[in-house]
Amino acid sequence: MKTINPIENSFSKLTNAVEVGDPMAAKMIKEKLDKSDDPSQMRYLEGLLLLLGETPGELEDPPDYEDDPEEYWEEY
Helix, strand or coil: CCCCCHHHHHHHHHHHHHHHCCCCHHHHHHHHHHHCCCHHHHHHHHHHHHHCCCCCCCCCCCCCCCCCHHHHHHHC
């Protein structure tokens, strides 16, 4: 008998909520995202938010500024 990991189960429920268009899906995802410290989980949750048309969260890269001297020194 296979045991179901509670984390996998909650992600499965959130994914299903997105697929069926549950109006509470975004709220549930944001609550889970606020509680998570694992970057891979956070990216997955942000991906679900993007599928819902929500704005990306903190893991998305900021816009690249061509004339940013600080970024120039970090890259070169």
